[in-house]
Amino acid sequence: MASTPQAYRPEQTLLTLGPDFYDPVAAADFPETTLRFRNDRAAADVGLDTLGDAEWLAHFGRFQPLPGTLPQPLALRYHGHQFRNYNPDIGDGRGFTFAQMRDGDGRLMDLGTKGSGQTPWSRFGDGRLTLKGGIREILATEMLEALNVPTSRTLSLIETGEELARGDEPSPTRSAVMVRLSHGHVRIGTFQRLAYLRDEVNMSRLVRYVLTNLYDEPGDDPVRLLDLVVGRTARLAARYMAAGFVHGVLNSDNINVTAESFDYGPWRFAPTWDPAFTAAYFDHQGLYAFGRQPEAIGWDVMQLASSLRLIAESDPLIAALDGFAPRVQAELTAAVLWRLGLMPVDDLTDRATVRAVEQTLRTTGHPIDRFFFDAFGGALPDEYGEPWAAVRTTIAGHRPRKTRDDGYWAGEPCAMLIDEVEAIWAPIAATDDWSMLHEKLSHIRRMGAALA
Secondary structure, three states, rough: OOOOOOOOOEEEEHHOHHHEEEOOOOOOOOOOOOOEEOOHHHHHEEEEOOOOOHHHHHHOOOOOOOOOOOOOOOOOOEEEEEOOOEEOEOOOOOOEEEEEEOOOOOEEEEEEEEEOOOOOOOOOOOOOEEEEHHHHHHHHHHHHHHHOOEOOEEEEEEEEEEEOOOOOOOOEEEEEEEEEEEEOOEEHHHHHHHOOOOOOOHHHHHHHHHHHHHOOOOEEEEHHHHHHHHHHHHHHHHHHHHHHHEEEOHHHHHHOOOEEOOOOOOEEOOOOOOOOOOOOOOOOOOOOOOOHHHHHHHHHHHHHHHHHHHOHHHHHHHHHHHHHHHHHHHHHHHHHHHOEEEOOOOHHHHHHHHHHHHHHHHHHHHOOHOEEEHHOOOOOEEEEHHHHHHHHHHHHHOOEEOOOHHHHHOOOOOOOEEEEEEEHHHHHHHOOOOOHHHHHHHHHHHHHHHOO
């Protein structure tokens, strides 16, 4: 995150891929545009915080082009495995890439939409987003950002005045259009599509694009790209676990190659360290359960390796894949120590600490958020009795990386369980009362500051 205001630096880099990668589209003409959320903290990182509300609505509700960037929205083409079933008939069905720009660190950033209308890839969908779905995405991205999980950031939510019919919400329900800020929307499924089409020329072009523009490593080596993605996805999987987060739909079209989590549907935070806890009501086999997320993400990365086989030899790709599991373990150790507010000691001691934490959380069924709140800085309270003896011993061997002087630690832990999500939505639905949402976002950001 940039620490000082940034100038607006537009880009059109996506156009260098060429028309085989996207379809020009137009946004829906919504009956109304009512601004419900603007993330000026995220907007400041790309020089958009100076927009007035009328300009904001024009760009992010009516999708008038921002100066100097993409002249029109582009719906990206991709394939993907959905619950391990290959689907060649998907793509951006209710969203598009609207603009590109640089952030304060020089990273290429995309503005992507959700609920902006139908595209050639909508199939039988209406291309819309419910207002409740947009609020859920705000809560997910803000919470994950505070917990140090690589994530897209919800930039804008605008209510659009339509009534939508949905099977998983009381209907009719209110509609919205959302804009996210993300470090690229190139998915594993983008590569799968080119492998399916046996398109070597565009596969090489895509490898160069990702290495040059998303990893700042000019070149065209597919093995190097896979190794970079393995490292980033291992970090994502580990930080999901340390955050107690369950994405719910870890299909290969929902994993982008910068491993920045995005597109939040039936997400949940697990109340306890239960490996079998699932987020999606339709995940009957628990394929994307809490404890299986590293396996699921690893499987998706295998599909990237399989796709890159179109232009690379198998052996070096397999060697890069072999690094995934040990990288997950190393990243999980670092992520748990970070959330505990502890400094690392050495590999053996650090792994022992994380193992003790995982085992004790699982066997006691103690709330995840309560434990990390109470144990931050390494001082486990006295009320944690005999079952926590191993944890108490191991964390005592670490120095704190940060004190508990922040006023956040004098209050209560910031959690985001499903009952609270519903409680936040209820007054919005009933009386258009947004106060609970704003209070929650303030609490989340206080947590983020205390942990950072």
